[in-house]
Amino acid sequence: MHLSLLSDLNAERAARRAAVLVTDVASGEQRLVREAEVDGDPMAGELQDALRRGKSGLIEREGRQFFLTVQAPPVRVVVIGAVHISQALAPMAKGLDLDVTIIDPRTAFATPERFPDVALLAEWPDAALPDIGVDRYTAIVALTHDPKIDDPALIAALRSECFYIGALGSRKTHERRVQRLTEAGFAQADLARIHAPIGLDIGAVSPAEIAVSILAEIVANLRKERRRLA
Structure with a gap:
C-alpha cells in the first residue's frame, strides 16, 4: 500500500x-x-x-x-446514567464488541468501583457529548429518568445522525418527554426516532433483563439494513 x-x-x-x-x-x-x-x-x-x-x-x-x-468505526454505545441497568449493560455490550461510555454528573453514582474497566465521565451530557462526538455509528441510551440529565442528551442525539436513541420510562413519562422536546423545537418526525419505552418487549423485569432488551434493540437497529439484504 x-x-x-x-x-x-x-x-x-x-x-x-x-x-x-x-x-x-x-x-x-x-x-x-x-x-x-x-x-x-x-x-x-x-x-x-x-x-x-x-x-x-x-x-x-x-x-x-x-x-x-x-x-468502519467501532460502534459506540453512550449510556446516560450510572444506574443498575448500566452496570448490567456495560459488560454485556463489551461482549458484543461495542464500545461503552457512561455519562452521569452524579459523582455518587459515577464511580470506578461501580463501573470498572468502563469509560466513565462524571459530567453533564451537554458538556461531555460534544467532546465525544455523536455520529452515525453511535447509540445514545438515556437511563436516569431525570429530565435535567436525560433531555440534554436526547437533544444532542436528535441533532445528530446517531443510529439509535432510546430512553427509559413509561408511556406516560414519554408523553411528558415528547411535550418538553416539542417545546424545544423538535418535530414529530424527529421524536419518532426515540425508542421509548426503551428495549424490545421481552417482559423484562430485572436490571439485567432490561439491559438485554436494550442491547437486543440496539443490535436490531444496527443490523436492520443487513436483514433487508438477506
Missing part, C-alpha cells in the same frame, strides 16, 4: 468515518473510497453492500476480481 493511501486511511479512521480500500487483484492497483464518495463510485452497489455488512471480501465485477478492505 502506498504511504499516501495509508495516511488517508488513518485520517478516516481518526475521524470515525468509514472507508473502503479497493484492490485490483490482477494488477495490484489500489484506491481509497471514502464513505461520502460511495454513492458516486462506479462500484457503488458493491461498496454499499460491503459497508452495510461491515466485512472485507473478494468480489468479481466485469470479469475482474477486486478485494474490498472495509474500515
